[in-house]
Amino acid sequence: GNSVTQMEGPVTLSEEAFLTINCTYTATGYPSLFWYVQYPGEGLQLLLKATKADDKGSNKGFEATYRKETTSFHLEKGSVQVSDSAVYFCALSQPGTSYDKVIFGPGTSLSVIP
């Protein structure tokens, strides 16, 4: 079945460091891919998405490119801030007959220290 794999955390970085969180997926067909972020004590928020191969999603300095050949959707940010500390979930959307079912990866916790 469809699945999402992420690098294990927790990840701890200093402020202004470069961030990469790896994500790979297994899916039939052509899923849409997402990164969601969960700040402490809050629900999930959509960070960015890409709906087809070679699309690049971007938001708040974060980027991820839909790589069909490597079935990957790695999240990157050039310079992290303390406020980026959160749990990041990679996800794919599995098309259904009437709605899409979202499948989440295990999440990667990021802590950014001053």
Next chain:
Amino acid sequence: GAVVSQHPSWVICKSGTSVKIECRSLDFQATTMFWYRQFPKQSLMLMATSNEGSKATYEQGVEKDKFLINHASLTLSTLTVTSAHPEDSSFYICSALTFTGELFFGEGSRLTVL
């Protein structure tokens, strides 16, 4: 953006009692809502899909008599954990699907069963 609200955000109950969690879409109508369970440091596990005016669709391994879901209106879905036990303690999150296919999440409800 669209807002999804959950209530209560935190609940403590005694073993054997039932607890109801509400999920409301505040500024849009949602024919489809999803309920997830999140264990500590783990990803979201989809429990069931709630469709307005019809029975919920449960994922494999989720007891429908244990986790009662009702989607009585286009803006409200409820999850009732019946005869709760300590192993039901978890973080429960709902999401609502807009007519344009966007998914918005509630802030989550933490259940602790003593």
